[in-house]
Amino acid sequence: MKHPFKKVSVIGLGYIGLPTAAILATHGVEVVGVDVNKHAIDTINQGKIHIVEPDLDAMVHSAVMSGMLKAVLKPEKAEAFIIAVPTPFKEGHKPDLSYIEAAAKSIAPVLEPGNLIILESTSPVGTTEKLADWLPKIDLDIAYCPERVLPGHILREIVGNDRVVGGLTPKSAERAKQLYQIFVKGECLTTDARTAEMTKLTENSFRDVNIAFANELSMICDELNINVWELIRLANRHPRVNILQPGPGVGGHCIAVDPWFIVDSAPNVSRLIKTAREVNDSKPHYVLAQVKEKLKKMKNPKVACLGLSFKADIDDIRESPALEIVEHLAKEKVDLLVVEPHLETLPKTLQLPHVKMTSIDEAMQSADLIVLLVNHRKFSHIDRSLLRAIPIIDTRGVFA
Numbered sequence: 001m002k003h004p005f006k007k008v009s010v011i012g013l014g015y016i017g018l019p020t021a022a023i024l025a026t027h028g029v030e031v032v033g034v035d036v037n038k039h040a041i042d043t044i045n046q047g048k049i050h051i052v053e054p055d056l057d058a059m060v061h062s063a064v065m066s067g068m069l070k071a072v073l074k075p076e077k078a079e080a081f082i083i084a085v086p087t088p089f090k091e092g093h094k095p096d097l098s099y100i101e102a103a104a105k106s107i108a109p110v111l112e113p114g115n116l117i118i119l120e121s122t123s124p125v126g127t128t129e130k131l132a133d134w135l136p137k138i139d140l141d142i143a144y145c146p147e148r149v150l151p152g153h154i155l156r157e158i159v160g161n162d163r164v165v166g167g168l169t170p171k172s173a174e175r176a177k178q179l180y181q182i183f184v185k186g187e188c189l190t191t192d193a194r195t196a197e198m199t200k201l202t203e204n205s206f207r208d209v210n211i212a213f214a215n216e217l218s219m220i221c222d223e224l225n226i227n228v229w230e231l232i233r234l235a236n237r238h239p240r241v242n243i244l245q246p247g248p249g250v251g252g253h254c255i256a257v258d259p260w261f262i263v264d265s266a267p268n269v270s271r272l273i274k275t276a277r278e279v280n281d282s283k284p285h286y287v288l289a290q291v292k293e294k295l296k297k298m299k300n301p302k303v304a305c306l307g308l309s310f311k312a313d314i315d316d317i318r319e320s321p322a323l324e325i326v327e328h329l330a331k332e333k334v335d336l337l338v339v340e341p342h343l344e345t346l347p348k349t350l351q352l353p354h355v356k357m358t359s360i361d362e363a364m365q366s367a368d369l370i371v372l373l374v375n376h377r378k379f380s381h382i383d384r385s386l387l388r389a390i391p392i393i394d395t396r397g398v399f400a
């Protein structure tokens with residue numbers, strides 16, 4: 001395939017950077033992946049991967065073996081640079097741009113006039129302009145292109161999803177679009193960098209606000225003695241209503257983080273987005289209070305906690321409200337039976353004498369209270385007759 005980019009560098013070889021590097025390398029581009037993590041570099045150069053993502057190992061293996069992908073610690077010259085480093089928040093929900101600044105400063109010495117620099121990290125509005133300030137004052141094309149892939153389906157979505165490509169100038173946007181068109185089958189829609197930055201934050205805030213509505217409904221329904229699952233099922237029969245499902249909170253490192261970037265940038269006018277974050281962040285405490293209320297009436301109870309991950313059928317526990325709830329109970333010395341079919345061992349914070357990882361069957365046999373925290377498919381097969389005698393707090397409506 002003919003395209004104008006012979007050599008591209010990807011800075012940050014994690015869940016986003018590594019698939020991007022591998023897919024470019026399998027489309028005839030020479031790719032230099034850069035990371036500060038030596039273990040990641042060594043693993044990739046052996047044709048293996050250090051993260052979990054279906055089918056990525058085979059793609060990285062073939063890209064490395066064909067000589068089109070290599071990983072290095074120190075940046076080298078290329079025609080285009082894609083930055084995919086973390087953007088967490090720090091104290092007071094303030095965005096932490098230090099990784100982007102460090103990445104920019106690390107590539108600065110190898111940049112040449114005419115290079116294209118694309119920022120992919122989820123970023124507050126105005127970050128691409130800041131990136132330009134951290135780069136040398138030579139003729140560079142600078143653009144922002146957010147990543148919207150779903151972990152577990154990255155290789156399919158990185159190709160099929162539409163891309164929003166925002167340039168600091170229309171020419172930067174066009175050049176970045178040309179680069180993505182090497183492997184993207186979805187549409188590449190160009191705009192300015194600020195709109196592209198806001199697009200990604202808007203998508204995740206939209207989800208967060210809608211989940212907050214469902215979570216608030218669940219608490220209202222508890223007070224009014226209404227089954228929230230039935231309520232939502234009935235309300236969703238209206239042709240223009242589509243309420244999401246409540247849960248024990250919102251986790252992961254995107255939806256629970258990105259809305260704060262909007263709140264931080266425009267605090268006086270993002271009241272709904274901030275309140276949604278607060279509602280979702282308060283939900284684990286609400287569930288904990290429900291559990292403690294039930295435990296008051298029990299002597300030396302054993303509590304079965306079903307699920308630790310931040311959503312169903314995955315092993316990712318980052319920012320997981322389920323984990324937060326179980327950690328709190330563990331700190332209060334409650335005897336816990338933890339069932340998490342997607343993990344082999346308990347996270348370090350739960351490796352305590354009174355916390356035991358166990359099978360669904362064992363938990364059902366000895367628990368005095370069941371707290372369902374994640375709607376893993378495996379939990380929906382639990383024999384309902386076993387549940388009749390045990391009190392349940394079902395935060396996901398699996399047994400509803």
Ligand SMILES: NC(=O)c1ccc[n+]([C@@H]2O[C@H](COP(=O)([O-])OP(=O)(O)OC[C@H]3O[C@@H](n4cnc5c(N)ncnc54)[C@H](O)[C@@H]3O)[C@@H](O)[C@H]2O)c1
Pocket residue numbers: 011012013014015016017034035036037040084085086087099102103106120121122123147148149150151253254
């Ligand atoms: N993972 C997702 O599902 C997802 C989806 C959409 C957007 N994003 C966004 O993409 C960005 C990257 O996320 P991720 O999940 O790939 O993170 P990650 O933690 O998996 O990977 C980031 C990589 O960057 C490396 N790194 C940090 N500083 C560096 C530097 N100065 N130079 C070179 N490498 C450096 C780290 O060692 C790590 O390997 C974030 O902004 C995230 O919000 C992630």
